[in-house]
Amino acid sequence: MPTLSEAASRRIVEDAGVAVSPWTTAADIGSAEEAAASLGLPVVAKLCGDAIAHKTERGLVRLGLSSADEVGAAAADLLAAARPEDGEVELLISSMVRGNRELIAGLIRDEQFGPCVMLGLGGILAEAVADVAFRLAPLERADAFDLIDDLGAQSLLDEFRGEPAVDREALADTLMALSRIAENTHIHSVDLNPLIVVDGRPVAVDALVETA
Amino acid sequence: MARDLTPLFEPRGVVVTGVSSHPGKFGFVALHNVLSCGFSGPVFAVGREEGEVLGHPVLASIEALPENQADLLVLCTPAGANEGIVRTAAARGVRAVFCAAGGYSEAGPEGIEAEARLVALADELGLVLAGPNGQGVVSTPAGLCAQIVAPYPPRGRIAVASQSGNFVSAFLNYAGQTGIGISRAVSAGNAAATSVADYLEWFAEDDETDVALCYLEGLPDGRAFYERVREVTRRMPVVVVKGGTTSGGQRAAASHTGSLASDDRIFDGMARQAGLVRAATIESAFEAAATFATQPLPSGNRVMVLTTAGGWGVVTADAVTAHPDLTLAALPDDLRTAIDGMLPPRWSRNNPIDLAGGETRDTIPELLDLTAAHPEVDAIVQLGLGIQGNTASLTRSGPFHPDHGLERIVDYHERQERRYAAAAAAAADAHGKPVLVASELAVARPDNPMVAAVRDSGRLCYASADRAVTALGHLVRYAARRRART
Numbered sequence: 001m002p003t004l005s006e007a008a009s010r011r012i013v014e015d016a017g018v019a020v021s022p023w024t025t026a027a028d029i030g031s032a033e034e035a036a037a038s039l040g041l042p043v044v045a046k047l048c049g050d051a052i053a054h055k056t057e058r059g060l061v062r063l064g065l066s067s068a069d070e071v072g073a074a075a076a077d078l079l080a081a082a083r084p085e086d087g088e089v090e091l092l093i094s095s096m097v098r099g100n101r102e103l104i105a106g107l108i109r110d111e112q113f114g115p116c117v118m119l120g121l122g123g124i125l126a127e128a129v130a131d132v133a134f135r136l137a138p139l140e141r142a143d144a145f146d147l148i149d150d151l152g153a154q155s156l157l158d159e160f161r162g163e164p165a166v167d168r169e170a171l172a173d174t175l176m177a178l179s180r181i182a183e184n185t186h187i188h189s190v191d192l193n194p195l196i197v198v199d200g201r202p203v204a205v206d207a208l209v210e211t212a
Numbered sequence: 213m214a215r216d217l218t219p220l221f222e223p224r225g226v227v228v229t230g231v232s233s234h235p236g237k238f239g240f241v242a243l244h245n246v247l248s249c250g251f252s253g254p255v256f257a258v259g260r261e262e263g264e265v266l267g268h269p270v271l272a273s274i275e276a277l278p279e280n281q282a283d284l285l286v287l288c289t290p291a292g293a294n295e296g297i298v299r300t301a302a303a304r305g306v307r308a309v310f311c312a313a314g315g316y317s318e319a320g321p322e323g324i325e326a327e328a329r330l331v332a333l334a335d336e337l338g339l340v341l342a343g344p345n346g347q348g349v350v351s352t353p354a355g356l357c358a359q360i361v362a363p364y365p366p367r368g369r370i371a372v373a374s375q376s377g378n379f380v381s382a383f384l385n386y387a388g389q390t391g392i393g394i395s396r397a398v399s400a401g402n403a404a405a406t407s408v409a410d411y412l413e414w415f416a417e418d419d420e421t422d423v424a425l426c427y428l429e430g431l432p433d434g435r436a437f438y439e440r441v442r443e444v445t446r447r448m449p450v451v452v453v454k455g456g457t458t459s460g461g462q463r464a465a466a467s468h469t470g471s472l473a474s475d476d477r478i479f480d481g482m483a484r485q486a487g488l489v490r491a492a493t494i495e496s497a498f499e500a501a502a503t504f505a506t507q508p509l510p511s512g513n514r515v516m517v518l519t520t521a522g523g524w525g526v527v528t529a530d531a532v533t534a535h536p537d538l539t540l541a542a543l544p545d546d547l548r549t550a551i552d553g554m555l556p557p558r559w560s561r562n563n564p565i566d567l568a569g570g571e572t573r574d575t576i577p578e579l580l581d582l583t584a585a586h587p588e589v590d591a592i593v594q595l596g597l598g599i600q601g602n603t604a605s606l607t608r609s610g611p612f613h614p615d616h617g618l619e620r621i622v623d624y625h626e627r628q629e630r631r632y633a634a635a636a637a638a639a640a641d642a643h644g645k646p647v648l649v650a651s652e653l654a655v656a657r658p659d660n661p662m663v664a665a666v667r668d669s670g671r672l673c674y675a676s677a678d679r680a681v682t683a684l685g686h687l688v689r690y691a692a693r694r695r696a697r698t
Contacts, residue, residue, distance in 0.1 A: 110478050112431055112478075113435050113478055113479075114434075116481065132477060133477065133481055134478045135481045135482075135485050136435070136438055136485055146485070
């Protein structure tokens, strides 16, 4: 299945109502620095293109850039790392949001059950812990709350290390947005990974859309 | 609107084909079972030649079947013969076919074609077609045991539909063991024309059924199953136990979500969303269904534990506390005060309500009623009954009975046990709350008078507190969803 660039993916999920970290695209080093200044430091810079689905594995994500010089240097590195097979690329500059908790949410199309919305614990231990649950789209709002309740690590959703409890309404909004995206049959899957909990509210800092 | 399966479960008369005098053959066994379990309608046996089997006349051909006397045709003849038989039987008024015979889609390309032809024929003739390659159909209100295997279960309110015939038998065996009976049971076989969803929809409209119990393996059209059963669960609890994994197919490599999407996780989410009661094992599935069939739905999740001695109460409180859908009720002040007036001061004065001693047992019926009546209690688990019955049993079989005053004390113990069991049922009935009695004696000593009396009251005596808590959790979750969604 072909993937869309992070920028195109962000546009789709944002239109559906998913909260994403503030972002913009930049074609060159100068506009990357301007974007960082207008978003406010620190920022994240990534190389972005339709054919780039695994940015982290290729080292195409630079976190915590806290000065114009750092942004410029990262932008230069990233543009230089582009390979011919990546096709058309650009830089994606986004605000560096922080939170101690990471979730993952997504949409898949299952052969037997059709479109399914997923919610799970995110972060580097996500696959090992595999605390995830699914519901079939379309979701009713009550299904979204049930899905949240299905996570095993409920205590992580309460107040946590000085951060407020996860806003279940806001998290349900994210899940309902994924359910709405499922109506578009051209979209095969969506990954919001990670979904960082910022002051209790889930914010997607990466998005990957696969088209059918 | 459910497909009308009445001719399958409430036939006026039954025809069995493939009947021979060999008592090991399916046709013989099916005829034997139809004739042996109380079916009152006309029964027709069809074999290769005219004669008698089990003293019952055998017709040499389906052509000899009289018109409009039989609704149900049970096929124990080979696949090659069945299309002709079905066509003739339909012309004589048959409206439903249970095809026990194999040799269909489970048996290679030719069988797949034969099954497709059988389905097309049933469609053309407007017949209900169950199976093929299934064990049969049971319907206790009709006294019908049209299966090629045993057992025939006691009558009750649980309807079974299973993708595995063996688990139909397993559920029916549990029904026999526990006395919690069955209304209808069907093995879906290859489910060529009638699927588990069809059975569930009909069960939901069936006056004889309060709860459905099904075993699932594969759901080729999972989405349609989901859409249909979520409507069924608004009307009736449906307990599901799932075996095996389904063909997940190709999952997108780029998607992290996809890599976390095991078949079971999606099935589990679907089950919860559809309001299905998903049990982990065959045994717990039966116990969940038996509980739905015999206890009122709770209106909340606050569980009170009553026990005659400490240990049972402690582990049960642990189990209730650990259960995500249950809460260990706080002991209300007014209930504590009321119990203070009935028990010596050493009682627990907390939940679990621990009577802490022998002579206090006489208060059990009163305590059960008092606790069940309290508005801050939604369900009760009663433990530690049967001790007196156990003592009575050893005393009765010992060398000193009936002398030395033993006859009188044995009678007293046994009478008390029956009183406690009756009180548990009465408290549930009077206050509309589940009251579950748990004791290992349910399996260790099913002849214990308490266990026997719980059974006589039409309730399940749970073999352990953990099993009672698991069943209660299913009731509480289902009831909460019904309240939330209707």
